[in-house]
Amino acid sequence: MRALTPDLDPVGVAEIDRRLAAVAVEHAVTVPWAVESGSRAWGFPSPDSDDDCRFLYVRPLEVYASPWPRRDVVETPLDAVFDVSGWDLAKAVRLAARGNATVGEWLRSPIVYDGDPAFRDRMLALVGEVADRAALARHYRHVGAQQWDRCGAGDAEVARLKGVLYALRPAATLHWMSGHAGLPPMNLQELLAEAPPDGDVLEAVAELVEAKSRTREVGDGRVAAPVRRFVQEWLSGADPALPRDARPADDVVTRAEAGFLTLVREFGPR
Incomplete structure (x- = not known):
């Protein structure tokens, strides 16, 4: 699936495609969802808006079972034009369960560089189920x-x-x-x-x-x-402060874990 807007530079899109393909090979992951996350996607671009690509990636199931967890962020070289980075699926699920809105926003971005609609729909359903x-x-x-x-x-x-x-x-x-x-x-x-x-x-x-x-x-x-x-x-108004790393309720954790494993089995590397 690809959904781009006419204002995107084809050369810039090709560079983002190249970086995403390199991430998949270099890190042995799949990248089932990659979108624009900056002001273009938010609906108010500027003449000098950067290309802000964010993606979700999935590792093989056996990697998640390792006693030595891998880093859960992948970043490509940042420059004056391109800002391309992504989160491990595990990080995305954890943050969504804690009430972070970023994952849901990425899944609803109107600008998609590359994505599997089935992954998006499953992930949206999971985030909607576990998010507070x-x-x-x-x-x-x-x-x-x-x-x-x-x-x-x-x-x-x-x-x-x-x-x-x-x-x-x-x-x-x-x-x-x-x-x-x-x-x-x-x-x-x-x-x-x-x-x-x-x-x-x-x-x-x-x-x-x-x-x-x-x-x-x-x-x-x-x-x-x-x-x-x-x-x-x-x-207006103030919300009560919560511990930064507050653990979600046990039932939310259980649903998040089950949904995460299903996504890894279906969309992770073969």
């Missing part, structure tokens, strides 16, 4: 609030557009989650289309996205009042 929605909401509220503070929007009318949109997407995700079950879309436009905000927020967001599309990654711009109100409403 309260923990997901905590994740989005924390990330959004951090971005809102860093971009300067909390103190000034003009702020860094990239940071404003990085805060807006978590706010839109929380708004979506308030009325929908399952895992939220990654793309900002999908979130807003499936859960339209009240008032003139949509028009203000469209203008903000258009401004960023003409502005370099570090560009500044005015934060419209409807966007400011929407973000502050959905990112």
Whole structure:
């Protein structure tokens, strides 16, 4: 499966394909899912947006049984254009069970460099089964609030557009989650289309996205009042702190382990 957008440079796509193929050979893994995870996939690219490819990889079952666990991240050389790295399936399942939203977002990316739809569907079902929605909401509220503070929007009318949109997407995700079950879309436009905000927020967001599309990654711009109100409403409040490595409930661990083993047997190297 491949789902690309016209703005992607074919030369860049070919380089990502080359890196993914090299990862599979050099690490003796399969790569059943590789997607764009940056601002292009989120729905607000800039003229100088990098190619941010993220992938999930699967090792042979006997490797997971080893008493010496392997490193659970694979990174290819980082440069000014390409940021291509991936997570071991085991890491992805562990993080999903702890409430990390990243895995679900990768599985719902609208830009797919290479992927097996059967793997995506099975993994989405597993993540949906083990993920704690309260923990997901905590994740989005924390990330959004951090971005809102860093971009300067909390103190000034003009702020860094990239940071404003990085805060807006978590706010839109929380708004979506308030009325929908399952895992939220990654793309900002999908979130807003499936859960339209009240008032003139949509028009203000469209203008903000258009401004960023003409502005370099570090560009500044005015934060419209409807966007400011929407973000502050959905990112307000505080969640109780949890231990960083809190173990999920035993029943969640059991389901996660069973789903993980099924995925390894079906999609791991033969």
